[in-house]
Amino acid sequence: MHELSLADEVLGIADEAAAAAGAWEVLRVRVGVGWLLQVERQSLAFYLEALRRDYPRLRDTVFELEEEAVRVRCRACGEETAQAGWGFACGACGSRDIEVVAGDLLEVRDMEVRTDDV
Amino acid sequence: MCETHAEQHQHRHVEVHRHAMEANDQVAARLRRGFAARGILVLNLISAPGSGKTALLERTLEQLSPLRVSVLVGDVETERDAERLRHCGVPVAQIVTAGTCHLEAGMVESHLAEVDQRELDLLIVENVGNLVCPSGFDLGEDAKVVLVSTTEGEDKPLKYPAIFHRAELALVTKADLAPHLDFDREALLQNIQAVHPGMEVLEVSARTGLGLDLWLDWIRAKVGEKQSLHV
Numbered sequence: 191m192h193e194l195s196l197a198d199e200v201l202g203i204a205d206e207a208a209a210a211a212g213a214w215e216v217l218r219v220r221v222g223v224g225w226l227l228q229v230e231r232q233s234l235a236f237y238l239e240a241l242r243r244d245y246p247r248l249r250d251t252v253f254e255l256e257e258e259a260v261r262v263r264c265r266a267c268g269e270e271t272a273q274a275g276w277g278f279a280c281g282a283c284g285s286r287d288i289e290v291v292a293g294d295l296l297e298v299r300d301m302e303v304r305t306d307d308v
Numbered sequence: 309m310c311e312t313h314a315e316q317h318q319h320r321h322v323e324v325h326r327h328a329m330e331a332n333d334q335v336a337a338r339l340r341r342g343f344a345a346r347g348i349l350v351l352n353l354i355s356a357p358g359s360g361k362t363a364l365l366e367r368t369l370e371q372l373s374p375l376r377v378s379v380l381v382g383d384v385e386t387e388r389d390a391e392r393l394r395h396c397g398v399p400v401a402q403i404v405t406a407g408t409c410h411l412e413a414g415m416v417e418s419h420l421a422e423v424d425q426r427e428l429d430l431l432i433v434e435n436v437g438n439l440v441c442p443s444g445f446d447l448g449e450d451a452k453v454v455l456v457s458t459t460e461g462e463d464k465p466l467k468y469p470a471i472f473h474r475a476e477l478a479l480v481t482k483a484d485l486a487p488h489l490d491f492d493r494e495a496l497l498q499n500i501q502a503v504h505p506g507m508e509v510l511e512v513s514a515r516t517g518l519g520l521d522l523w524l525d526w527i528r529a530k531v532g533e534k535q536s537l538h539v
Contacts, residue, residue, distance in 0.1 A: 192410055192441035199328035207324045217319070227444050228470045276469040276503040286505045296328040303320050 193229060196296050197237030200253075203298045205245045213303030216251045222258040222297040229296060231255050251301075260293030332445055335413035339420075339448025343431070347538030349531045350431045352447050354471055355455035356464075357437030360481040362389045363514040364455070364523075365434060369396035371524055375430055375531060378423040382411040382436040389434065399423055410441035413448060429531050439464070443471040450534060451476040458486045462496035465503045472503040477510065477526065484513035 200221060208216045223229050234255060242248045260273040264280035270291060271281030279286050343350050355361050362381075369377060378399045381389045390402035401422035403415050416433065423431065433449065435442040443452070454475035456464045459482055465472040472478065478500050486493060500507055510526065512519035 192444065195408070195410075195412070196328045199331060203324065203326045203328065203330075207322055207326070211320060211322045213320065213322070226470060226473070228440055228468075276466075276473060277501075277505055278473075279505070298324045298326050298328070300321060300323045300325070303322055304318050305320050306318070 193233040194237050194241075196229060197234055197241055200234075200238065200296065200298055201241055201245055201248060204251070204301060205247055207298070207301065208247045208303050211303055211305065213305045214247060215249075215304040216247050217302040217304060218252045218254065219248075219301040220254045220256060220299040222295065222299050223255050224258050224293040224295045224297075225260050226290065226294040227296055231257070256299075258293050258295075258297075261291050262288040263291045264288050329444065329446070332413045335417055336446035336448040339413055339417055342425075343448060343450075344538070346425055346428065347535045348425060348428050348431055349527075349534040350433065350447070350449040351527070351530075352433045352435060352442075352449035352452045353455065354435045354439070354442045354452055354475065355437060355457075355481075356439045356460060359437070359455045359457040359460060360514055361434050361437070361455055362392055364479070364481055364512065365393060365432065366396055367514045367517065367520060368432075368524065368527070369393065369398050371520070372430070372527065375528070376428050377430045377432065378428055379432045379434060380411075380416060380419055380423065381434045382415070384409070384436060405436060409436055409438050410445050411435050411447060412445050416447050429535070430527065439468040439471050443468075443474050450530065453477045453479060455479045455481050456496070457482040458489055458491045458493075462492045462499060465496070465499040469503045472500060472507070475504075475507075477508045478504075479523065480509060480511040482513060482515075483511040483518050484516045 204219050238253050261270055262278050263270045264285050265287040266285035267283040269282035278288055280288055353361050379393050380401050382403045383389055384405055387402045390400045393400045401419045403419050433447055452475040454471050500509055510519055510522050512523050
């Protein structure tokens with residue numbers, strides 16, 4: 191159910207960015223869904239649909255939800271490697287001393303908008 | 309001017325790169341700075357409903373003296389947990405989320421006024437009973453503590469890995485019931501390590517007091533660490 195809060199934030203960010211760009215309509219928004227967040231994409235899509243009526247610019251927007259895999263950086267050997275499951279470890283040297291550098295965010299990446307300027 | 313040309317001018321690509329948690333994270337960072345300035349340790353307790361968070365807290369609060377402790381309790385409805393904990397003689401503020409399945413940093417911030425931070429060593433946040441949603445919301449805490457009871461089954465860490473990944477300590481609660489259940493202790497411990505290699509685990513029982521001394525020691529050591537940074 192945290193998808194409700196997240197959908198609201200995504201819409202707010204997209205609308206704010208559209209306003210800043212002088213857009214009156216947002217055609218497409220690309221959203222990166224970090225695997226670590228355990229976000230149910232169908233549920234997120236449902237809430238985006240339900241809540242966007244409050245945002246006139248987003249009425250017909252297509253939201254592309256792209257899953258983002260987890261990547262970790264190793265503190266021992268410095269390598270950055272993708273992770274396939276839980277129990278994260280460096281893919282190069284096997285060290286458990288790692289930090290997550292991707293896959294833990296829900297990111298509004300970019301969007302296509304329609305503006306008045308010709 | 310041809311039509312397609314005009315159309316191209318009206319379409320714009322906008323780079324955004326902002327994330328949905330940023331508003332929460334900003335408040336959490338502000339809270340963390342405030343807690344650090346006062347040397348207050350903050351623990352965020354997360355578990356499924358019915359795993360025994362409140363019962364464990366009752367026993368914990370009775371024995372933490374002379375540490376000065378306050379509790380923020382999150383529930384979807386009612387003040388029942390706060391009422392239970394007030395009997396332990398510490399200041400307790402209830403956060404009723406009215407439907408929201410997790411606590412957010414803003415809710416903690418708006419209820420902090422109910423807690424006197426000037427005279428505080430430890431703030432315990434009892435999150436809404438839920439193993440999924442609270443895990444991604446930073447509340448400005450020093451550590452998340454995840455509770456899993458022996459009655460819940462040994463596969464919980466595999467089913468809800470995010471919280472076991474993010475938490476620093478796992479408490480296996482209702483440990484006194486283990487002999488009466490088809491509970492595979494080794495499997496639970498293995499599953500925890502599979503998700504979070506090296507995770508610290510303590511087995512406790514609020515009912516019999518089993519393992520409580522280790523949990524209290526863990527808290528006291530953390531408080532000491534935080535205060536040594538503060539001074």
